[in-house]
């Protein structure tokens with residue numbers, strides 16, 4: 057197959073995949089899947105705490121938080137999970153950046169799901185994975201802080 061035909065074929069396949077995703081998820085979720093926010097592991101100087109968590113489906117997520125004076129200054133994530141998880145993780149980072157630890161640890165899966173416009177029943181646990189990973193990272197940070205104080 058000539059190269060320009062191959063490019064066209066790849067383009068058509070990608071378009072079909074996007075159309076399938078839009079049927080399953082809404083347009084906003086598909087945009088986050090294609091262009092995740094705050095994706096990737098930052099430099100160690102930008103991490104106060106990180107935590108990896110395995111969800112009920114066996115997929116994992118990691119959150120990296122830079123915290124100063126009880127405020128989340130920077131937040132990144134990665135996941136090996138599905139598209140819904142990428143969207144839920146992205147949305148979670150946008151919702152908690154610049155916010156207090158108290159606000160972030162109280163963020164519920166429903167809040168995340170609502171913010172992305174809903175998830176199919178078989179993917180509701182993906183928002184749970186994002187909320188739980190974030191909460192566990194904050195718990196770890198608080199524990200580390202207590203340990204530092206007691207030394």
Ligand code: FES
Pocket residue numbers: 111113114115137138139140141179181182185
């Ligand atoms: Fe496993 Fe979404 S995180 S299916």
